[in-house]
Amino acid sequence: MPSQYQRPSIMRWFRHRTAIRLGAVAMLASMVSLVVAAAFPAAADAAPSGSVSLVAYSTPKPAYAALIKAFNATAAGKSVTFSQSFGASGSQATSVVDGLPADVVNFSLSPDMQKLVKAGIVSSKWNSGPTQGMVTNSIVSFVVRKGNPKHITDWGSLVKSGVKIITPNPFSSGSAKWNLMAAYGAQLAMGRSKAQATAYLTQLLKHTAAQPSSASNALQTFLSGEGDVLIDYEDDALYAKSKGEPITIITPPQTILIQNPIAVTTHSANPTAAKAFVAYLLSPAGQKVWGKQGYRPVLPSVAAGFKFPKPKKLFTIASLGGWTKVNTIFFTPSTGVVAKIEQGLGVSTASS
Amino acid sequence: MTSRWRWPLRILALGYLTFLVVLPVGSIFFRAFQHGFATAWSAVTTPDALHALWLTFIVVLIAVPLDTAFGVGVALILSRHRFPGAWLLDAFVDLPLAVSPVVVGIALILVYGKTGWFGNWLAARGIQVIFSVPGIIMASATVALPYVVREVLPVLQEIGTDQEQAATTLGAKPLAIFRRITLPSIKRSLAYGVTLTTARVLGEFGGVVVVSGAIAGKTETLTLFISDSFDNLNIVGAYAGAVILALIALLVLAIFARDTTKEGRKHRWRSPSDPSPSDSATLLLSTTSASISPMAH
Amino acid sequence: MGRFVGPGLAVTYLSLLVVLPLAALATKAFSNGFSTFWQAVSQPEAVAALKLTLLASLAVAAFNALAGLVIAWVLVRDEFPGKQVVNAVIDLPFALPTVVAGLTLLTLYGPNSPFHLNVADSRVGILFALAFVTLPFSVRSVQPVLAELDRETEEAASSLGASSSGVLWRIILPSLAPAMLAGAGLAFARAVGEFGSVVLISGNLPFKTEVASSWIYSLSQSDQLTQAAAISVVLVSVALLVLLGIGVLRRHFDISEAV
Numbered sequence: 001m002p003s004q005y006q007r008p009s010i011m012r013w014f015r016h017r018t019a020i021r022l023g024a025v026a027m028l029a030s031m032v033s034l035v036v037a038a039a040f041p042a043a044a045d046a047a048p049s050g051s052v053s054l055v056a057y058s059t060p061k062p063a064y065a066a067l068i069k070a071f072n073a074t075a076a077g078k079s080v081t082f083s084q085s086f087g088a089s090g091s092q093a094t095s096v097v098d099g100l101p102a103d104v105v106n107f108s109l110s111p112d113m114q115k116l117v118k119a120g121i122v123s124s125k126w127n128s129g130p131t132q133g134m135v136t137n138s139i140v141s142f143v144v145r146k147g148n149p150k151h152i153t154d155w156g157s158l159v160k161s162g163v164k165i166i167t168p169n170p171f172s173s174g175s176a177k178w179n180l181m182a183a184y185g186a187q188l189a190m191g192r193s194k195a196q197a198t199a200y201l202t203q204l205l206k207h208t209a210a211q212p213s214s215a216s217n218a219l220q221t222f223l224s225g226e227g228d229v230l231i232d233y234e235d236d237a238l239y240a241k242s243k244g245e246p247i248t249i250i251t252p253p254q255t256i257l258i259q260n261p262i263a264v265t266t267h268s269a270n271p272t273a274a275k276a277f278v279a280y281l282l283s284p285a286g287q288k289v290w291g292k293q294g295y296r297p298v299l300p301s302v303a304a305g306f307k308f309p310k311p312k313k314l315f316t317i318a319s320l321g322g323w324t325k326v327n328t329i330f331f332t333p334s335t336g337v338v339a340k341i342e343q344g345l346g347v348s349t350a351s352s
Numbered sequence: 353m354t355s356r357w358r359w360p361l362r363i364l365a366l367g368y369l370t371f372l373v374v375l376p377v378g379s380i381f382f383r384a385f386q387h388g389f390a391t392a393w394s395a396v397t398t399p400d401a402l403h404a405l406w407l408t409f410i411v412v413l414i415a416v417p418l419d420t421a422f423g424v425g426v427a428l429i430l431s432r433h434r435f436p437g438a439w440l441l442d443a444f445v446d447l448p449l450a451v452s453p454v455v456v457g458i459a460l461i462l463v464y465g466k467t468g469w470f471g472n473w474l475a476a477r478g479i480q481v482i483f484s485v486p487g488i489i490m491a492s493a494t495v496a497l498p499y500v501v502r503e504v505l506p507v508l509q510e511i512g513t514d515q516e517q518a519a520t521t522l523g524a525k526p527l528a529i530f531r532r533i534t535l536p537s538i539k540r541s542l543a544y545g546v547t548l549t550t551a552r553v554l555g556e557f558g559g560v561v562v563v564s565g566a567i568a569g570k571t572e573t574l575t576l577f578i579s580d581s582f583d584n585l586n587i588v589g590a591y592a593g594a595v596i597l598a599l600i601a602l603l604v605l606a607i608f609a610r611d612t613t614k615e616g617r618k619h620r621w622r623s624p625s626d627p628s629p630s631d632s633a634t635l636l637l638s639t640t641s642a643s644i645s646p647m648a649h
Numbered sequence: 650m651g652r653f654v655g656p657g658l659a660v661t662y663l664s665l666l667v668v669l670p671l672a673a674l675a676t677k678a679f680s681n682g683f684s685t686f687w688q689a690v691s692q693p694e695a696v697a698a699l700k701l702t703l704l705a706s707l708a709v710a711a712f713n714a715l716a717g718l719v720i721a722w723v724l725v726r727d728e729f730p731g732k733q734v735v736n737a738v739i740d741l742p743f744a745l746p747t748v749v750a751g752l753t754l755l756t757l758y759g760p761n762s763p764f765h766l767n768v769a770d771s772r773v774g775i776l777f778a779l780a781f782v783t784l785p786f787s788v789r790s791v792q793p794v795l796a797e798l799d800r801e802t803e804e805a806a807s808s809l810g811a812s813s814s815g816v817l818w819r820i821i822l823p824s825l826a827p828a829m830l831a832g833a834g835l836a837f838a839r840a841v842g843e844f845g846s847v848v849l850i851s852g853n854l855p856f857k858t859e860v861a862s863s864w865i866y867s868l869s870q871s872d873q874l875t876q877a878a879a880i881s882v883v884l885v886s887v888a889l890l891v892l893l894g895i896g897v898l899r900r901h902f903d904i905s906e907a908v
Contacts, residue, residue: 085566346855
């Protein structure tokens with residue numbers, strides 16, 4: 001028979017007192033252990049001298065494995081150890097602002113470095129060096145199925161009927177911003193007007209089958225069979241190729257130069273080692289290692305020694321107004337150019 | 353069970369499960385071992401992988417008991433007592449579910465991060481919560497908070513308080529009642545609550561990504577390791593890591609919820625006229641050596 | 650005051666982990682005033698994402714409530730070889746990080762599907778992912794209650810002439826209703842916040858297949874944390890309302906159950 005549920009009185013409360021006490025003791029014990037764990041030294045502080053915290057965007061993780069090894073083989077880097085953190089560029093920047101310990105920071109695009117400048121973590125003079133604060137270059141490329149079955153050769157072929165594009169979501173991915181500005185700038189480089197370039201972006205987004213939240217998600221989506229062409233960093237594509245993925249990399253005739261910033265933080269716990277590491281990364285030896293990993297060296301002398309494809313027209317974000325302006329005009333959620341395009345596309349196709 | 357329905361129900365249930373769960377999980381195992389066991393093994397025995405595994409264990413060992421103790425306590429409170437605001441407690445317990453894990457992480461940083469509400473207080477005492485192990489434990493404990501409560505509470509409500517009341521009026525102590533009557537009756541649901549909680553903590557990713565700082569070899573849990581492996585096209589490593597997570601979850605299930613598909617209490621079939629104290633209540637009553645009068649059910 | 654220790658600790662725990670962070674979130678959401686909050690919430694992308702998320706979550710919660718009942722039934726009241734294995738498998742969607750779930754579903758039910766079943770980049774894909782991650786709730790909420798059900802009443806009823814469907818509708822289901830509702834509530838709340846597994850298979854297209862948590866993530870990455878917090882607050886509030894409603898329904902069943 002179903003049991004009776006009775007309104008309990010105060011008396012019953014006492015009956016469970018002991019049970020609750022037991023539970024309370026258990027919880028207290030666990031909480032104490034939690035506090036004890038919290039009192040342990042923070043993840044990356046008070047380490048033996050010679051430790052450097054590197055916080056970078058996600059793509060260069062394999063590159064840094066090689067670079068750190070090479071650095072440790074030099075006199076300057078012999079006794080330097082590293083703690084490394086990789087993740088989406090914007091998120092990493094936010095984490096550093098929120099307190100993630102960092103001595104060296106390397107992001108995908110400069111607005112993320114600007115976040116740190118604003119928070120006083122990186123000096124505003126970070127880009128006053130000979131390479132304007134950049135450590136590597138790359139370009140925006142197309143990744144297609146091996147053999148290029150859909151004959152993708154340039155930006156125009158991306159918006160041919162039946163072609164499905166994969167590019168990350170520009171509001172959560174730095175790579176996507178590079179991609180869209182490459183597309184926009186390419187139109188301008190071909191002599192089209194700003195209005196025509198914006199119209200092209202509309203076409204591009206119309207053909208976009210998926211907008212994963214990050215560049216690596218986009219690559220995974222593409223490799224899972226979705227879409228005909230993925231727009232991606234050249235170094236990312238080269239890495240995938242080196243891992244044996246069945247892809248072909250197409251260099252668009254017009255594309256943007258991707259420039260990745262690097263800096264030592266102002267409150268670095270180990271500025272000597274940090275600066276030595278950055279110096280190495282910018283040295284010919286370091287740049288050569290970058291080059292072997294698929295990144296275009298920023299030092300012209302080293303770059304000359306590599307055979308990266310040469311697009312006919314290579315432009316920079318500076319020619320489009322610089323990131324601060326571009327970010328505001330194009331990528332402000334809901335009011336920027338890209339948002340307006342997507343709203344337009346969405347309203348017309350969001351039926352049901 | 354009516355034999356007419358047996359096969360249709362079986363086919364429906366098993367078909368749905370196969371399609372939705374078994375095949376995806378199976379493909380994970382397949383992809384992990386596609387290139388041989390040795391490759392998979394070496395992928396998950398790198399220093400980073402081993403540290404991630406160790407960290408995940410620590411997180412589970414702290415977060416799960418915390419959530420379990422909390423869960424049983426709250427379930428007892430909610431099922432046995434009416435008080436103003438009970439509905440609010442009930443709702444708050446479920447809230448972590450409704451918040452996307454990424455948002456959980458953001459919210460924790462808003463309170464315990466460097467620029468958060470307690471930021472200065474914590475920094476002054478040298479306590480690092482965010483971007484360190486405690487933050488990971490907190491994020492994991494938060495997202496898995498509701499499960500024990502939600503599993504145990506309906507059963508406590510379904511069972512009611514008869515036997516406990518009976519035992520009390522016959523002089524049994526509260527602790528004995530809890531151990532001998534309450535706990536056995538919620539054994540099954542508690543087991544499921546613990547396994548769900550453990551599974552959830554194991555699989556937690558979004559919140560941990562935000563609060564851990566993803567420092568390889570220091571604050572990377574197994575889920576972060578898996579995600580990293582995907583990012584670096586180390587597919588075998590990623591799936592092998594997932595296999596480990598699945599195995600741990602299965603182990604926990606085997607330990608806690610073994611044989612829990614068997615039905616009900618020992619007295620499950622009685623004719624309506626039989627007096628029917630449960631076995632555990634009988635045991636309890638007999639040890640207090642009070643006279644027993646059959647309690648009509 | 651010994652009897653306040655337990656509840657006191659419980660409340661502290663809840664506060665540290667849930668109440669304070671959510672309060673901080675709400676504070677952040679309104680930190681630029683109500684107009685910013687409203688603006689964030691009424692943006693077309695937000696509205697589209699919220700609508701999609703809520704509808705998909707409701708659908709999945711309801712469907713999985715039924716599926717969970719059937720599965721729990723088969724697990725508790727049926728016997729077949731391999732039952733323990735099936736039982737063990739149910740918790741797995743939970744233990745797997747969402748990125749693994751997403752990728753696996755994409756592989757199996759996307760363009761390279763070995764079954765030629767492609768639901769990628771569509772709203773159906775969202776339903777798949779949500780069903781996958783919420784199934785354990787629907788099953789495990791009902792299973793222990795079903796196992797504890799006193800068969801006496803059912804057997805009494807059928808020996809008095811009730812048909813098996815009568816027994817089902819009048820005796821079994823009302824006993825299970827609170828648990829089913831609890832499971833559906835959990836499933837709904839989880840589905841509403843789900844991100845990692847959905848974005849991979851859904852294609853994450855704004856206005857078409859972008860869910861609320863993905864939009865929140867985008868906002869947080871575009872330095873619009875206040876707006877992200879605003880939409881989170883809305884999402885949580887809706888889920889809270891649904892959970893409260895379910896709580897009311899459950900108590901209704903409880904009381905009528907106790908007759």
